[in-house]
Structures are given as C-alpha cells and as structure tokens.
Amino acid sequence: MSKQFTVSVFPDNIDEIDYICECGTVNSKLPKPTSCILLIGGAEGETSGEDSATRWFLKRLDRGDYLVLRSPRIGRQATWICNHYRNFISSSAELAINSREAANHPQVMQYIRDADALFIAGGDQNDYEDFWEGSGIEEAINYLINQKKVPIAGTSAGMAILGDYYYAPAHQGVLSSEILNNPFHHNTKDIYYSDFIKVPIFKNVITDTHLNRIDKEHPEPRYGRLFGFLSRVVHEKGNQLPALGIGLEEGAFVAIDDKGIAQVFGNGTKEGQYAYFLQTNDAAPEQIKPGLPLIWNNNGQAVKVYKISGTPEGSGHFDLNNWSIASGGSWEYWFTTGGVCGFTQKPIDS
Known part of the structure; x- marks a missing residue:
C-alpha cells in the first residue's frame, strides 16, 4: 500500500518534500546489497537493453529497499520498478526535493540512508547542485556510496x-x-x-x-x-x-x-x-x-x-x-x- 508525506519548510506552506512508497514494505531482514554503479545515457524507453541493465542492477539489491531521488516532483520510476521487477525488491519509493532547506530535513536524510539501492533520476543537474550540494542529501548519498556501499544508478x-x-x-x-x-x-x-x-x-x-x-x-x-x-x-x-x-x-x-x-x-x-x-x-x-x-x-x-x-x-x-x-x-x-x-x-x- 502506498504512503505519502509532504513537508513544508516555509511559512507560506510551499510544498518542498514529497515522498511516496509505491509498493512493498521496508525490509526487516537487513539485506546484503553488493556495491555497483549503473550509468545511463538517457532516453531509456523500456528497451531490451534497459531491461537487462535493470535486472543486473536489481540482482545486487538482494531484495532490499529501492529509492528514487529526484527534483522537482515525484515521477514514475518507482512505479515502473513495482510493475516489472516486483520480485527483486522489498519496496520501491520516490523522494522529490525542491529546496536546500528540504535537503537538510532529518526525515529526508533518513529515507536516503535507509535505502538499499539509490536511483538518481534525470532532470536538471543545476537543481541538484543548487539544492543538494553541501546539504544533508549530499552527506546521505556519500554515506550510501562509501560506507553502506549499496548499488547506485544515475540517468541523464x-x-x-x-x-x-x-x-x-x-x-x-x-x-x-x-x-x-x-x-x-x-x-x-x-x-x-x-x-x-x-x-x-x-x-x-x-x-x-x-x-x-x-x-x-x-x-x-x-x-x-x-x-x-x-x-x-x-x-x-x-x-x-x-x-x-x-x-x-x-x-x-x-x-x-x-x-x-x-x-x-x-x-x-x-x-x-x-x-x-x-x-x-x-x-x-x-x-x-x-x-x-x-x-x-x-x-x-x-x-x-x-x-x-x-x-x-x-x-x-x-x-x-x-x-x-x-x-x-x-x-x-x-x-x-x-x-x-x-x-x-x-x-x-x-
């Protein structure tokens, strides 16, 4: 069952954080993911190459929790994983961040640190640099890469x-x-x-x-x-x-x-x-x-x-x-x- 929260960090109630779990529940068995990197050139298009690369990546997840990180709004990547690769994961969720204040929110940092695989979506890398660089998100991503050592993917x-x-x-x-x-x-x-x-x-x-x-x-x-x-x-x-x-x-x-x-x-x-x-x-x-x-x-x-x-x-x-x-x-x-x-x-x- 999906769950969603929105956090506003400004007094005028601008929505700056969106999170949705599209399927599954957080894995309580503590999976043992294998470190890897998947680089994607963009315009994937649900092709045979994308299917093979996705299976290669998700096999290293060890049925853990898959998180998509993006800006400015929730997309369809987590849903696509749920629809086509449900047996590879415990859960699939998306997290969208729209400000530097939101990028330092404790709940945001925790969602990232809890992930067993991270997919950084396409969009505008200037937003990522503006909102995430030097923030809690940067710290959490580097924790996943260098300490927890989970699979990391990035497209465009x-x-x-x-x-x-x-x-x-x-x-x-x-x-x-x-x-x-x-x-x-x-x-x-x-x-x-x-x-x-x-x-x-x-x-x-x-x-x-x-x-x-x-x-x-x-x-x-x-x-x-x-x-x-x-x-x-x-x-x-x-x-x-x-x-x-x-x-x-x-x-x-x-x-x-x-x-x-x-x-x-x-x-x-x-x-x-x-x-x-x-x-x-x-x-x-x-x-x-x-x-x-x-x-x-x-x-x-x-x-x-x-x-x-x-x-x-x-x-x-x-x-x-x-x-x-x-x-x-x-x-x-x-x-x-x-x-x-x-x-x-x-x-x-x-």
Missing part, C-alpha cells in the same frame, strides 16, 4: 552529478561548437570540481550523456562537448594528468561491478548505444584561452578513447582501475587542430 542529470567533475549549467547548456571554438564560453562557467558526490572509481572523471541526441532543442551531438569539458578539467588541474571522461549515447547503460569492471548494455542496434571512455594521452592542450579556438592535437593523439557498443546481453570489458585493460570494443583518438572545424574522432587502426 543523475549520471552527470556522479562524476568527480560535473557540469551543472545555470542557464543554457553549452554546445560542442561553442566550447570547442571558445573553451571559456559563458555557458561553460558551471563546471564544478570535486566538491559533491564522492564515487572512488570516478576520481578525476567527468561525465556527459545524450551524446548522439540531435533535435530542435539540441542541434549538435555532444562528443565535442565532452572533449571540451576534458580540456577544461586539464586546465583547472594545472595541466596535471591524467584527466578522464565517460560519455554515453542514448540507450547505453554502463554497468560497473564492485571490482571496477564495466560492461555495456544496449539494444544491439547498428547506431547509438555506444559508451566512450576518454583519457588524456600525455599532453595538455596546446591552446586553451578565452575567446580562442581550442587546439588539442598532440600529433592527432590528444585523447585516447575506448568505445563499446551495448548489447542486450552486456558487452565489452573495461577496467576502470587502470583504464588500459579492455576488450569487446575499439580504440580511437579524439583531437582538434583548431575549434569545431578541426575536431576529429579517428579509429587507431585506420
């Missing part, structure tokens, strides 16, 4: 904030052409550094999602954007290497086990559902200055990338402990000889 904005470095734009998200033609474009000012969610395996990693999306609101794919983000990370680190990145196309699911080994789920189609693992290749950008095109060439080898196409069965092997042991995919170099016009993704074997 929820994936973006799991990186050690993360992009949370307050205004319009930057386009690939904008950051490549000017790495300090005003839409890049909201790149944050190592001050939020602490996932040990993502040290020095920045993430991006929806890499292949093109529509009226997203006129360009995001491959160059992620490359540009990585250049900024290198710059902000004072050219200390390495800097790392993970980017997902829509419909790609990167499943990382408790040993730090990643595989990729997807629908096995010929286009889309690729996961990309980026690493700097011993050289900082040759030119990274405000108002000037990014030059990061290093003889056509600026960033080394391993890409894996997801399948319903799970494909590939990428070791996030060393970023070198890999199989089931292919290596390529990304570089730019000058801005977006010089940006190239080149297979190493070509």
Whole structure:
C-alpha cells in the first residue's frame, strides 16, 4: 500500500518534500546489497537493453529497499520498478526535493540512508547542485556510496552529478561548437570540481550523456562537448594528468561491478548505444584561452578513447582501475587542430 508525506519548510506552506512508497514494505531482514554503479545515457524507453541493465542492477539489491531521488516532483520510476521487477525488491519509493532547506530535513536524510539501492533520476543537474550540494542529501548519498556501499544508478542529470567533475549549467547548456571554438564560453562557467558526490572509481572523471541526441532543442551531438569539458578539467588541474571522461549515447547503460569492471548494455542496434571512455594521452592542450579556438592535437593523439557498443546481453570489458585493460570494443583518438572545424574522432587502426 502506498504512503505519502509532504513537508513544508516555509511559512507560506510551499510544498518542498514529497515522498511516496509505491509498493512493498521496508525490509526487516537487513539485506546484503553488493556495491555497483549503473550509468545511463538517457532516453531509456523500456528497451531490451534497459531491461537487462535493470535486472543486473536489481540482482545486487538482494531484495532490499529501492529509492528514487529526484527534483522537482515525484515521477514514475518507482512505479515502473513495482510493475516489472516486483520480485527483486522489498519496496520501491520516490523522494522529490525542491529546496536546500528540504535537503537538510532529518526525515529526508533518513529515507536516503535507509535505502538499499539509490536511483538518481534525470532532470536538471543545476537543481541538484543548487539544492543538494553541501546539504544533508549530499552527506546521505556519500554515506550510501562509501560506507553502506549499496548499488547506485544515475540517468541523464543523475549520471552527470556522479562524476568527480560535473557540469551543472545555470542557464543554457553549452554546445560542442561553442566550447570547442571558445573553451571559456559563458555557458561553460558551471563546471564544478570535486566538491559533491564522492564515487572512488570516478576520481578525476567527468561525465556527459545524450551524446548522439540531435533535435530542435539540441542541434549538435555532444562528443565535442565532452572533449571540451576534458580540456577544461586539464586546465583547472594545472595541466596535471591524467584527466578522464565517460560519455554515453542514448540507450547505453554502463554497468560497473564492485571490482571496477564495466560492461555495456544496449539494444544491439547498428547506431547509438555506444559508451566512450576518454583519457588524456600525455599532453595538455596546446591552446586553451578565452575567446580562442581550442587546439588539442598532440600529433592527432590528444585523447585516447575506448568505445563499446551495448548489447542486450552486456558487452565489452573495461577496467576502470587502470583504464588500459579492455576488450569487446575499439580504440580511437579524439583531437582538434583548431575549434569545431578541426575536431576529429579517428579509429587507431585506420
């Protein structure tokens, strides 16, 4: 039976916290979940890849309590889990937070700390940064990751904030052409550094999602954007290497086990559902200055990338402990000889 509470933290009775348990009851047997991470590129769409990745994730829950965390309002993820994967869980609930005051509410912190698996939903990562960073929610999430060590999943904005470095734009998200033609474009000012969610395996990693999306609101794919983000990370680190990145196309699911080994789920189609693992290749950008095109060439080898196409069965092997042991995919170099016009993704074997 569902239960719901709403807490108002302002005198004008604005609703700032919503919680609903869609099915089940809190597990009294103290399950023993296994630590893992599931990264989701967005636009899941109830596909075969999503089903396989979800089952992989929920098996590590040990029939515990599944919690969806989001902003600004309750969604349908917890209900979807109840409808399709009831045998994997003891309960499935959602918690929506809309203010920093709400993010420090004791009941909010307790609901998160009691979870045996946490799913951070998509939405606006700027809301997550504004409302959650430096709050009780941040403390509770990091407790789940580093002390309780439960399964953690993030899709779209929820994936973006799991990186050690993360992009949370307050205004319009930057386009690939904008950051490549000017790495300090005003839409890049909201790149944050190592001050939020602490996932040990993502040290020095920045993430991006929806890499292949093109529509009226997203006129360009995001491959160059992620490359540009990585250049900024290198710059902000004072050219200390390495800097790392993970980017997902829509419909790609990167499943990382408790040993730090990643595989990729997807629908096995010929286009889309690729996961990309980026690493700097011993050289900082040759030119990274405000108002000037990014030059990061290093003889056509600026960033080394391993890409894996997801399948319903799970494909590939990428070791996030060393970023070198890999199989089931292919290596390529990304570089730019000058801005977006010089940006190239080149297979190493070509």
